[in-house]
Amino acid sequence: MAPVTEAKGSPTPRVQKARVLRQLAKKQAFGQLVKSCELHPDVSQQPTCPAAKKWNCCGETFDSMADICKHVSLHHHNKVEEEATKLLSSLHMSDIEITEQPRTSDLVEDMSKDSKKQKSEEGNKSQESEEVAWLPDVSNVDLGDPNDERSGLVTLFYKYCEVERPEELEVWQRDLCTRLKLTGKVRVSTEGINATVGGSSQAVHLYIQAVREHPLFCHMTTQEFKLSPGSARHFHGGLKVGVYQELVPMGVDPACASYKEAGVHLSVDEFHERLERHLQTEDDKDRTVFVDCRNFYESRIGHFLGAVAPDIRKFSYWPEYVDKNTEFFQDKTVVMFCTGGIRCEKGSAYLKSKGVCKDVLQLEGGIHKYMEKYPNGYFRGKLFVFDDRYAIPANSDIVGRCFYCKEAWDEYKPCSSAHCHQLVLSCDRCTAAGWTTCCRDCQLQAAGASARGVRCREECACTKGRRRIPVEV
Ligand SMILES: [Zn+2]
Ligand SMILES: [Zn+2]
Ligand SMILES: [Zn+2]
Ligand SMILES: [Zn+2]
Structure with missing residues (x-):
């Protein structure tokens, strides 16, 4: 401990x-x-x-x-x-x-x-x-099956706060998760904690209870822990706990874009009302812009009506996106949102630091919280998640399209080319026909046509063709 x-x-x-x-x-x-x-x-x-x-x-x-x-x-x-x-x-x-x-x-x-x-x-x-409350002894507790997807849970939470010695949080989290047989990812830094862990429902609830007993996190409400069905099986890397410079990798020194300078939080209800007004009032379209600060492959399968989705592949491209689009944001009220709210904390701080917007607001608790309250609201499709579930359904809408036949399809699979990291939307029919890669280059490689010189790559040839200006989705 x-x-x-x-x-x-x-x-x-x-x-x-x-x-x-x-x-x-x-x-x-x-x-x-x-x-x-x-x-x-x-x-x-x-x-x-x-x-x-x-x-x-x-x-x-x-x-x-x-x-x-x-x-x-x-x-x-x-x-x-x-x-x-x-x-x-x-x-x-x-x-x-x-x-x-x-x-x-x-x-x-x-x-x-x-x-x-x-x-x-x-x-x-x-x-x-x-035993200390934030590291409970669970040796006599029935934790259930960590891999049972029918009864298990995944929880997602973050807290920005000053941490003097993140290494100690790291040791604590690793010990706690190991005791509870949880897998997932936990990032700690001098600016707080960001965790997504899964396991049996008993274990997840004990985890939340333990975190809330910790002196640094005892002010957190249960509402701040987002829950969704899942299990320990969804995290192929097992448990990963580490100390990082930033809670979310934006690539900007926390001293330059501090979470303390983040945009004003809107509750789920306030956000919903604002978006409703935005969609119904023609005038508001020039004054307000709703911006998804998630990656393009996330907004592709689920998004808010009337929102703008930047074409960024990872969050570290957000600052570049903002820098290139300051004119677009000029004098506007910008309402940002992301999965659980954590990216907005830093992303909105960065946008605010440019000094061009009239106002910068952010959805508290992210799409996750919005979906809980308004499953049939203005968020359509599925919420992308970073484990092998890929998505949590909000409603029955299918927003994505098969890369090949353009039919409605939103089930991601990894590109079948061994060294590609892209996710592919290929419907059952196209998959059966052998279309299982993100693009032609990868298809050729998968077929062995160009086996030499293949490197593990973050970017694929097909990502270059994407638009880099704000587009309404
Ligand atoms: Zn004695
Ligand atoms: Zn298809
Ligand atoms: Zn590929
Ligand atoms: Zn590709």
């Missing part, structure tokens, strides 16, 4: 933090007390064999870790409290106020070793209540 110290100026409640630290200190004190009761066997005996260990306390000998723990928690509660207080004061902390940033890493490391040892013992009930 990894503690995360409070970021300067963040709204993290110090009292809650102090409570968590007190819990940790109690655990440490408890472990030390148990250890002090340990009987040291003869050198001839194997000192490392846990089964050979014995403890003595109050004149009684204990054969198992569980028994000594039970004894200590029953009869030496006060002593544990006393030691915990000493430990905290030695770290310049008290119950109410933390006056200095504590150095808890050593303490926590010791304790996690202890708790691992203790967990290996049977019937160790007394230790469970000592």
Whole structure:
């Protein structure tokens, strides 16, 4: 487990933090007390064999870790409290106020070793209540089947906040997800956390609960965690947790386009009303523009009526798109949206930094939240997601078209050319006829006509033909 110290100026409640630290200190004190009761066997005996260990306390000998723990928690509660207080004061902390940033890493490391040892013992009930809330002990919890798609879930959430040591969040998230058998992607950075993880519904709910217990994220509401059907199977890469410079890769130094400078949030209802007015009022078309800041292949299978979809292949092209289209945005009220809202936080900050728009607004919670409230609203088609589900249906509309016969089709498959990263819309009939690539180049390569010189590529020849100006979809 990894503690995360409070970021300067963040709204993290110090009292809650102090409570968590007190819990940790109690655990440490408890472990030390148990250890002090340990009987040291003869050198001839194997000192490392846990089964050979014995403890003595109050004149009684204990054969198992569980028994000594039970004894200590029953009869030496006060002593544990006393030691915990000493430990905290030695770290310049008290119950109410933390006056200095504590150095808890050593303490926590010791304790996690202890708790691992203790967990290996049977019937160790007394230790469970000592677990930290944001890293729950789930060894006795039925987590269900992480791969059951019928009952499982995927959750998506992000939080922009100042994080002093993202590496500690990384360790915590990896540990938490591993315990809960969740897979997916978790990005952490000095500007917060961005995660999409899937598994059994029990595990996903425990995950959300644990995150909301963490001192940095205890202000998050359950509403901020978007849920959709799915499972751990959808993430082929398994679990990926990492520290990055940016929460979403826009390619701009967070210092230049800070989430703190983001556009004003519109609630789902406010957004819906505004878009309705926009669609019904001819005048508003010159004043307001609704912009999808997702990638072209996302808007191709689902989009808001009347919105503009930039032809960008990845989010790091957003700044270039904005730079090239400042005239288009001049004096307009720009209403941005994306999947869950995270890209808009940075994208709107960048657009605002240009100083050309009248106003920059963004849909809070993204299309995900909009769909929940208005499944048959102005968002038509499917919501693209970055795992192998590819899309979550909003309504029965099929917005995409088969690349080959132009029939309505919105089920993505990866290009069948081994070294291409593009997604392909090819209907069942065209697929059966062998049309399984993004373009002719790839089709030839797949057929082995040009096997030499094939590199793994991000861009494909066919992407060059795409328009780079705003188009209404
Ligand atoms: Zn005793
Ligand atoms: Zn077709
Ligand atoms: Zn291809
Ligand atoms: Zn291609």
